Amino acid sequence: MLKVQGHPNRLGVRGWAVGGRWGLERYLYTLHRLTGVGLILYLLLHILVTSSRAFGQAAWEAAMGRVSGPVFHAGEYLVFAAFAFHAMNGIRLVLVELGFGVGKPIEPVYPYKTSVDFQRSLAVGSLVLAGVLLVLGTLDFFVLD
Amino acid sequence: MSDAKQILYRVRRYDPARDGAPRWQDFTIPRTPGMTVLDGLWTIKQTLDATLAWRASCRMGVCGSCGMLVNGRPRLACNTQVSELGADVVALAPLPNFDIIRDLVPDLAPAFDAHQALMPFIVREDVQERENPTGEFGQSAEELEHYLQFSYCIKCGCCMAACPTYATDPSYSGPMPLAQAHRYNADTRDEGFRNRKETLAGERGPWRCHFAGECSRVCPKGVDPAKAIQLMKRELVLDYLRLRRAHASAPVAPKPKDGKRRPDVPDAPARTV
Incomplete structure (x- = not known):
């Protein structure tokens, strides 16, 4: 294959959005x-925080004290929100990447219906489940706490 | 969108002999009914700037040469009418994720190299029959449907330009080569699954795909590479678990016994190789 030295044009991380x-x-x-x-x-x-227990009770209580403020509480909520989305979307990805919900090969007739359309209900369902988890988590974090 | 009789083309230019980096250049040209993006490029070349470079051949969405970024989306210039863009500006850039050779001409060689590495052809163990065929390999209409959709690929590179994984990972084969690997894996005439698996199991394989789906959205032929890649992953997982049922290799179809040759059909020319 003929090799040509062209100008680099790889999108990099920008390619995740454009x-x-x-x-x-x-x-x-x-x-x-x-x-x-x-x-x-x-x-x-x-792991860093919990490993402090290996250095005695005082080290453990000091470490827990450093992460017990409102900023870390809000951070924990964000972690839970990330978990809710990542877990539910991950289940969708496992299903889709094993070929479930993407449909069978079809004759492409315009306007094309693709695997993205076939699995859309799975995508919406995973978002709804993540939303339900997030509502329950919000109640636990800020109302029932 | 206005009904203006002029249209502004904003084109990404790059001349390796003169430019250090790509730059934008504007051209205003007449707007005509039914005008495609490619028609506008020809008008610019004929009337304003003969140095403008791009690839094109068939003008009917078959050859796959004129893939480019049209208003931010990978499309075929010949298959896209200016009116359907719904804008007063047509912004054209070379397909991203490939080096720019000049102006709107991307270097698609990495995609073709990845395509070639996945053996996009019928692999048979009966080499004698493959090299000196005695007839056609038989295949039912149902077996044809397993791969027909993926065989419409014209290698335009639009899917590669839209893939967010390929944007960050040059070692990933990309949607086009992987879809073509599945096209042959799913073909009952083919026996090359074991050979292709060597590449598919590694970092160039389908496991970097996490279904952003953009390849299938932008494909101008409805090939749906994302579907091919997910179906191939299932085959690879089943094979790993020793649960895959490999298709029986299509045998040479028997020749019809009762057929008569039409007298007005000439004989095939003698073989040259």
Whole structure:
């Protein structure tokens, strides 16, 4: 294959948001990645805080004291919101990536109906379930607490 | 959108011999009924700037040469009417995620390399029959439907430009090559699943796809690469679990016994290779 030295034009992270028709599933894709990164960062913080128990009761209480303010409480709520979305959307992705809900190969006749249309009810359903989880979590965090 | 008789084309220009980086250039041209984006490019080249470069051939959405970013979306210039854009400005840029060779010409070689690596052809174990065929491999209409949709791909690169994973990960094969791998895996005449699995199981395979769905939205031929990739993932998982039922290889179809040759149909020319 002929090799040509062209001008780089790869979108990079911008490609998560631009370059297509901005469908719902693209936003879910981006949000899934962002919430995934957020949950990993929380996990690291969680391990860091709980590992302080290995250094004695005083170290543990000091660490817990540092993360007990309103800022961290709000942060925990955001972690829960990220979990609610990531878990429900993750279930949709497992189903879709195993070929469920995307439909069978069809004769493409314009206007085209694609696998994105076939699985749309799954996408909406996962968002509704994430919303229900979020409402329950909100009640637990701010009302029943 | 106004009913103006002029239309503004805003074109991304890049001349490797002169420009350090791509730049925008505006052209105002007459707007005509039924005008396609490609028609406007020809008008610019014929009347305003003969140096403007892009790829095009068939003008009817078959060859896949004129894929470009039209008002922010990957489309075929020949298949897109200016009126359907609903805008007074037509902004044209080369397909992203590929290096720019010049103006609106992307370097699609990486996509073709990935395509080639996944063996987009019928692989048979009976090499003798493949190299010296004695007849056609039989296939039912139902078996044809398993891959026909994916065989309409014209390799225009629009799906690759729209894929957010390919935007950040050049090692990922991308929607076009992967959809074509499934097109052949699902073909009952093919026996190449084991060979393609070597590539599909690695980082170039379908596991980086998480169903943003943009490839299927922008495909100008309704090929639905996202569907092909998800169906292929299922096959790979079932194969890993040893639950995949491989299709029986299509045998050579028997020749009809009672048919008579029409006298007005000439013989096929002699083989040249």
